[in-house]
Amino acid sequence: MKSAAPDRLRLKLVVRGAVQGVGFRPFIFRLATELKLAGWVNNSPQGVFIDVEGPLTALEKFLLRLETEKPPRSFIQSLESSWLDPVGYTGFEIRESETGGGKTALVLPDIATCPDCLREIFDPKNRRYHYPFTNCTNCGPRFSIIESLPYDRANTSMKSFTMCPQCQAEYDNPRDRRFHAQPNACPACGPRLELWDRSRAGKSTGDSRSDERGYNALLAAAAAVRKGKIVAVKGLGGFQLMVDARNDRAVRLLRKRKQREEKPFALMFPSLESVKAECEVSPLEERLLHSPESPIVLLRKIANRKSQIVNSAAPGNPYLGAMLPYTPLHHLLLAELGFPVVATSGNLSDEPICTDEIEALERLGGIADFFLVHNRPIVRHVDDSIVRVMLVREMVLRRARGYAPLPILLNSQLSTLNSQPVLAVGAHLKNTVALSVGPQVFISQHIGDLETEPAHNAFRRVTADFQKLYEVKPQIIAADLHPDYLSTKYAKEMKGRAGSPPPAVGAIGTSLLSEATARQASRPTKHIGVQHHIAHVLSCMAENEIAPPALGVSWDGTGYGLDGTIWGGEFFLVTDKTIERIAHLHPFSLPGGEKAVKEPRRTALGLLYEIFGDGCFKHKKLATLRAFSTMELATLKTMLAKQLNSPVTTSMGRLFDAVASLVNLRQKIRFEGQAAMELEFALDGIETDECYALSLVTRHASLVLDWSPMIEAILSDVKDGVCAGLISAKFHNALVEAIVAVARRVGEARVVLSGGCFQNRYLTGRVVTRLREEKFKPYWHQRVPPNDGGIALGQVVAAGRAKL
Ligand SMILES: [Zn+2]
Ligand SMILES: [Zn+2]
Secondary structure, three states: OOOOOOOEEEEEEEEEEEOOOOOHHHHHHHHHHHOOOEEEEEEEOOEEEEEEEEEHHHHHHHHHHHHHOOOOOOEEEEEEEEEEOOOOOOOEEEOOOOOOOOOOOOOOOOEOOOHHHHHHHOOOOOOOOOOOOOOEOOEEOOOOOEOOOOOOHHHEOOOOOOOOHHHHHHHHOOOOOOOOOOOOOOOOOOOOEEEEEHHHOOOOOOOOOOOEEHHHHHHHHHHHHHOOOOEEEEOOOOEEEEEEOOOHHHHHHHHHHHOOOOOOOEEEOOOHHHHHOOEOOOHHHHHHHHOOOOOEEEEEEOOOOOOOOOHHHOOOOOEEEEEOOOOHHHHHHHHHHOOOEEEEEOOOOOOOOOOOHHHHHHHHOOOOOEEEEEOOOOOOOOOOOEEEEEOOEEEEEEOOOOOOOOEEEOOOOOOOOOOOOEEEOOOOOOEOOEEEEOOEEEEOOOOEOOOOHHHHHHHHHHHHHHHHHOOOOOOEEEEEOOOOOHHHHHHHHHHHOOOOOOOOOOOOOOOOOOOOOOOOOOOOOEEEEEOHHHHHHHHHHHHOOOOOOEEEEEEEEEEEOOOOOEEEEEEEEEOOOOEEEEEEEOOEEOOOOHHHHHOHHHHHHHHHHHHHHHHHHHOOOOHHHHOOOHHHHHHHHHHHHHOOOOOEEOOHHHHHHHHHHHOOOOOOOOOOOHHHHHHHHHOOOOOOOOOOOOEEEEEOOEEEEEOHHHHHHHHHHHHOOOOHHHHHHHHHHHHHHHHHHHHHHHOOOEEEEEOHHHHOHHHHHHHHHHHHHOOOEEEOOOOOOOOHHHHHHHHHHHHHHOOO
16 A cells, blocks of 8 residues: 655654754754745743644654754754644744743753763773763753752752762853753762672661672673673663573573563663664664663564574564663663663562662562662652654653653643643553643653552652642542542542542543532642543544544543443544544453453453354354363353353454454463554564455444454454464454544544554554545654553543533
């Protein structure tokens, strides 16, 4: 298929760093006019804003050249880009600087080591040679060390370190690169490394004579990694667990101890060249790897090349999560090692990342053999961010280091936020929270799945932290509709403490809100329940700055529906005033409820039962049925017949699971999304427009996507021995055509794609192409995750639309 990308696009950039007063705006003017781009540039307290439009290729050139040709004295600490609809600019102008408006103090994210600092730590003649805490005004820790605003050393975790005369002189000199560099430090006065043995765990943590100190600690840690040991490294925003990525035994041991069976591990490479030896790297991917954000980038492995990375690092996965060193500590360690390491979050399975060395001994004592620690406290946990390139744009899948807590600016056409600040507490999995201050929405760093006690604590900590940091008392608290989510309970608790009964959460399609009316100045006075999939759509509309009307496609694993069933394959018509569920997947049962989420074979059985009733148990040769014992099948038969513990769902994620089971790719999963991922991987290399039939029928004034003809065709293909890859491709293509069919029926030009399913590269890529062919305008996520990490933003938008 040919991609029918629009002729003209708009690129919005927010550039932060040393970009003011260094000739940056004239440079942008020259570059834009040379490339014949229209638009404007200005300065504001939030950074330099650039809005340019023109042909895609010219805009891509603009973005790359902006970084490579920028004025010598400028330095970019953060570059956020969004691709948006053109607005019809003619000519390019430098606009008046914005000075007015509430100057919300901006907390910068942590910034990867700059080239100048990098040169210093590898220069034997420099006083910061081999010093792992080197930084300057252009780079280093920010968000992870700030205790309160304003951003002064006394308000950071560097406050206990007194600068030596040399560092102080740099700090005081306006011409020095370290002028007012708050975390400024050197070997004489700053934080120091130590290497601890796991035998310290449980003992008193006083000085131990056997501990290595300073650079020797780093060398000893490197030696341990080389010997196949697991080393917990206290990094920028938390601990990472490192092992030699070439050592299968070591990687497997880490999996066993961390209780992480198959979920891919992230890798840190010593250099870009070493990444390129393993993976295909596009110019945009290269830029991301090297960017001030330095996220984990999902890169395609080079096929049919012998890899030094063991398969157990990312079993059966055609992609690797790769990153480059982003602190001096990582640079020094990786330079010493010279080979890629697994660098995964320092936690037990899905708990939040560990930040404190004493806590780490306790929590990670059973995992790591050694602890490379230091005495600069981490104020708040910040995981490594994860991005992938989707349709030649960046798509953030986990928003944390480098991105959090930069704000998203809300478009007033979408959400008429009154001046009341909103706190949104997000969803249950991949939780983030968000706080709105006027049109700015600050989204927290990734918190994680709220399943464990440490995760609950992290959630409460971050929620309190954001209110304290921005000195905002939210008047409105927005939460999911699911009554059992910890975040929902927390929201009601906060509200409850304000002296009113918890509001009844029962929303209706048109207003989607429930509210209570108590008023008290210091507590949130309103509680708003926002339907999960509606939040997804609003989140995507917000970051793409589009106004209603639009068709929202919200596909994911699980979310509490307005009718009390589990939703996940939903279409909404969003207008100025209403949001209507306009189409959905035909419902089916999940025998065993939660268990079915872990076992695609159960979901597949639920699906078959919906078509064939008891007759489904006659398909004895089918992999799905063979995956159960006779006794299990008897129990499931009763469950389904009597609808015992078999909740009804319209979830697209579960439909993926079921198909993965039918073609025998996966009967039980080890981590969330595994079956769907493997179904996507299976079609790798297959190019076909073949497609199953998914029928669109009208039932009770709603459009329903009936998957039964597709499932019957899949059964027939399985019987005929058609390979899983081709079946997967025909399945994906069917879903794409289903979106196109609904879009045609609804007739709205704008189609918004949100929910975890759109992390799937094939699905998103193909649906965007097909929608464009049919003259629709598709939108997908860029800087905010399509998964539940983006829910909090959507909840804020919903609160802004509510009549309060
Ligand atoms: Zn620097
Ligand atoms: Zn010093």
